[in-house]
Amino acid sequence: MKIDDKYIVEIGGLTLKCKDVVENKWKELTFIFDVAEGHIANSGFLYNGDKVRPASARIKENPLLLNEKINELRDKVYEESGHYFKQLLIQMENETNRIKIDFEFDDPQRWTIKPAKLQEMREKLRPKFD
Numbered sequence: 001m002k003i004d005d006k007y008i009v010e011i012g013g014l015t016l017k018c019k020d021v022v023e024n025k026w027k028e029l030t031f032i033f034d035v036a037e038g039h040i041a042n043s044g045f046l047y048n049g050d051k052v053r054p055a056s057a058r059i060k061e062n063p064l065l066l067n068e069k070i071n072e073l074r075d076k077v078y079e080e081s082g083h084y085f086k087q088l089l090i091q092m093e094n095e096t097n098r099i100k101i102d103f104e105f106d107d108p109q110r111w112t113i114k115p116a117k118l119q120e121m122r123e124k125l126r127p128k129f130d
Helices: 003-017 018-022 065-080 114-123
Strands: 028-036 040-046 051-055 086-092 097-106
Touching: 003 065, 003 086, 003 097, 018 051, 028 065, 040 065, 065 086
Parallel strands: none
Antiparallel strands: 028 040, 028 086, 040 051, 086 097
16 A cells, blocks of 8 residues: 555644644654544643653644544545555654554554553553664
């Protein structure tokens, strides 16, 4: 599957405009978007060394803009693969401006952050750009 890099660049740029990202100090971030027909929800973490802060991806001035871009990417992935993703994982590293995006097509709970597994998931989802 070949997806134009412009989608990744645009989603990365929009992620950097999110309220929690702008207003807090961070070195790495992770956001998980749960995507279904007509609905998107997200949650994530901002990492600053040993400090980890829960976060959400929402642009204050235009709350639906990032969701619209993710739906656009979802449609493009469907055109290329014949499958819709159920979750989208975005990971970024501030100092190097690196970004990783991953898709989950089968398990809609793969990256779900549940209170009982909060500590485990925040470390499992910590970006690793090795």
